[in-house]
Amino acid sequence: MSVSELLASPGGRLIELLCCPHDGASPLKPDGDALVCPACAARYPVRDGIVSFLPAQALSEQDERERAMRDDESSWYDAMFEGYTNAVEVPTAVRRVGQPTGPILDAGCGTGRITEALLALGQPIVSVDYSEACLRLTAKRTAARAGAPPVLAVQSDLRALPFQPGAFAAATCIEVYSQFRAPDRRRVLDEIAKALAPGAPFSISAFNYNLIFKLWKLRGNAGAQEGEHMLGGDYYYYRFTKAAFRRELEAVFDVEGLVGTRIIPARTLAEGLRRLRLRSASDRFLAYMVERGHRADFWLERTPLSGQVGFFWQATARRR
Numbered sequence: 587m588s589v590s591e592l593l594a595s596p597g598g599r600l601i602e603l604l605c606c607p608h609d610g611a612s613p614l615k616p617d618g619d620a621l622v623c624p625a626c627a628a629r630y631p632v633r634d635g636i637v638s639f640l641p642a643q644a645l646s647e648q649d650e651r652e653r654a655m656r657d658d659e660s661s662w663y664d665a666m667f668e669g670y671t672n673a674v675e676v677p678t679a680v681r682r683v684g685q686p687t688g689p690i691l692d693a694g695c696g697t698g699r700i701t702e703a704l705l706a707l708g709q710p711i712v713s714v715d716y717s718e719a720c721l722r723l724t725a726k727r728t729a730a731r732a733g734a735p736p737v738l739a740v741q742s743d744l745r746a747l748p749f750q751p752g753a754f755a756a757a758t759c760i761e762v763y764s765q766f767r768a769p770d771r772r773r774v775l776d777e778i779a780k781a782l783a784p785g786a787p788f789s790i791s792a793f794n795y796n797l798i799f800k801l802w803k804l805r806g807n808a809g810a811q812e813g814e815h816m817l818g819g820d821y822y823y824y825r826f827t828k829a830a831f832r833r834e835l836e837a838v839f840d841v842e843g844l845v846g847t848r849i850i851p852a853r854t855l856a857e858g859l860r861r862l863r864l865r866s867a868s869d870r871f872l873a874y875m876v877e878r879g880h881r882a883d884f885w886l887e888r889t890p891l892s893g894q895v896g897f898f899w900q901a902t903a904r905r906r
Contacts, residue, residue: 589616589632596736597635600710603689604740607639607748610780630748636721638741639748645716648820649743655819656717663697663720670852670872673880675791675898676703678847678887679760682789682902683707688755693744693778694762698724701737709755711737714744745773749781757781757788761898764793764824765816775838782905788839791898794846795825798895831899839903845887846896852879 592598593616606612606623614621620629621637631638645653667675680703683690688709692701695713697720704711705728713724721739728737742748744762757778766774782788795811803810816823826834828844835841852875859868886892887900 589619589621592632592635592637595635597710597738598736600689600712600736600738601637603712603738603750603753604637604748605750607742607746610751613750633718634722635725636718636739636741638718639746640716640741640743645743649716651820653716655821656715657719659819660697660717660719660723664699664723667699669876670880671848672699673876674848674850674883675760676700678884678900679758679789679791680704680707682843682900683756683758683787686756686787688783689753691749691754691757691778691781693747693757693759693774695724696720696761698727700758700760702727704758705734705737708735710735712740712749712754713737714740714742714747716741716743745770745777747777747781751780752783754782754786756786759788759790761791763790764826765821767822767824771834772837775835779838779905784905786905788903788905789900790835790903791847791900792831793823793825794893794896794899795827796846796893796895796897799825826899828893828899831901835901835903838906840906841901841903843902845900846892846894846898847883847887847900848897849883849886849892849895850875850879852876 604614606614606626606628608626608628612623612625614630615624620631622629676699679700685707686709690704690709690711692704692711692713695701695715698713701711701713701724715721718741721741725739759778763771763774778788799810812824814820814822832841832844852872856868856872859871
């Protein structure tokens with residue numbers, strides 16, 4: 587999809603939400619195969635309908651290595667979430683933005699699991715990631731369908747978002763925040779807050795430093811809370827205590843709720859049954875949990891157990 591085709595598409599009108607990340611204000615103008623900042627002449631290429639800001643954002647060598655690995659993992663990434671994980675994680679993340687009226691930002695969209703669910707809210711969506719391969723999959727799974735809102739894919743560093751101030755009525759940031767180092771996490775929060783309208787809801791998750799990982803730490807696992815390698819790659823990660831996650835969020839947002847999620851280890855339990863050679867029972871259990879049993883996770887969110895064993899923290903926050 588060329589620039590002219592993008593402008594003529596339903597998602598084309600979302601380009602008005604973009605701005606030059608160098609000054610955080612200048613609107614962009616179409617020029618050949620790119621969008622151009624009239625103030626500084628920076629060019630942001632458009633490839634197959636994806637607007638890319640990365641060439642101008644100068645990622646570090648480590649960032650570029652992580653971006654390339656995200657491209658590589660895009661082909662199998664969704665397999666980690668199929669079934670029970672999606673049944674729990676997607677609705678608990680999406681329902682926390684309520685029913686916004688106006689564009690929604692999905693910051694760190696990956697392959698579009700959350701973006702796809704956000705379509706049901708009937709509002710335009712801008713999906714941002716720094717992996718072009720992931721964005722292509724997001725665009726494919728959210729391709730225009732009758733009555734669906736438009737989606738614009740943007741390749742950008744979350745630490746320098748290219749959006750007009752106050753452009754969005756809501757935002758999500760799911761399974762992303764924990765993989766930024768501390769100084770960068772504050773930049774991400776500041777950038778998302780700047781892109782949100784005052785009072786707009788924000789749904790964000792982070793890894794939970796729960797009882798299991800604390801026990802791992804006691805047993806000598808140096809990477810129980812923080813490390814440089816995840817999923818077999820060079821991905822930094824950090825697991826938060828409840829107090830630490832709340833403290834970081836409250837530096838920028840008003841936090842309205844913070845609970846543990848993905849509390850029932852359904853896939854682990856199913857694998858345990860398989861190891862006992864109870865394959866049929868394992869399959870029936872997992873099918874039940876995907877179809878109906880996952881609702882117990884939503885109920886457990888309201889109990890103290892959620893923070894002790896939930897795999898993630900899920901926060902409901904609001905732009906001040």
